[in-house]
Amino acid sequence: MSFVSTLDGHVEKAARSILGMRLRTEFQGRVTEILLTEVEAYGGSDDAASHAYRGPTERNRSMFGPPGTLYVYRSYGVHWCANVATGPEGTGRAVLLRGGVPLEGKAVMQKRRGRLDQLADGPGKLAQALGIDAIHDGTSVIDGPVRLLPRLGEVPSIVATPRIGIAKAKERAWRFVLVR
DNA sequence: ACGAGGATGCTCT
DNA sequence: GAGCATCCTCGTC
Secondary structure, three states, X not given: OOHHHHHOOOHHHHHHHHOOOEEEEEEOOEEEEEEEEEEEEEOOOOOOOOOOOOOOOOOOHHHHOOOOEEEEEEEOOXXXXXXXXXXXXXXXXXXXXXXXXXXXXXXXXXXXXXXXXXXXXXXXXHHHHHOOOHHHOOOEOOOOXXXXXXXXXXXXXXXXXXXXXXXXXXXXXXXEEEEO
16 A cells, blocks of 8 residues: 555545645656646546546546556647546546646756746646656556656645636536645 | 637547 | 647737
8 A cells, every 4th residue: 555545536535635746757867856736636427527528438548547547638739638547447537637846857847848937837838848748648657657756745735626728517626726 | 917819630529 | 520628929908
């Protein structure tokens, strides 16, 4: 049992537990790590806003994997966005990683992003800063190339708001933001 | 500070 | 052929 077991529960609770964790990649010796400060929970067949709403397809199949499976999809034909499946396996529930602040490898992120600021304050930016793309889809955040690491400090303060950029199920306050 | 619009590609209807 | 779980630039106020 590790901290990752907190993923395998209700997706809303899993989303809260991921806030404050760290996300780390290490490709070709280039290390990047962020503190996760913004996430959103997505359900399965009970959540009209979720990619998993209509059941498994070629694209969303990683959402239905075991807890800790990374689901990477292309957004608006331009960006990559990363989610962590929470399980139970087969339900399609997942947490979208929407934002974070750099902890390590800031210069690498700046190079990947092509700018000096706003490095990971959005789902597309986060993936780009960490170098996450389609080849990481289906890998495990427990022991894969894109890795989730436990919180360093105590349980953070969390604010819940409606999710961003969706047309359906807007009433659910399933976006969670870390506040100091 | 804020809003409009375009880029761009893939999935599903 | 429509519709995106977005981001950036440029125009106005």
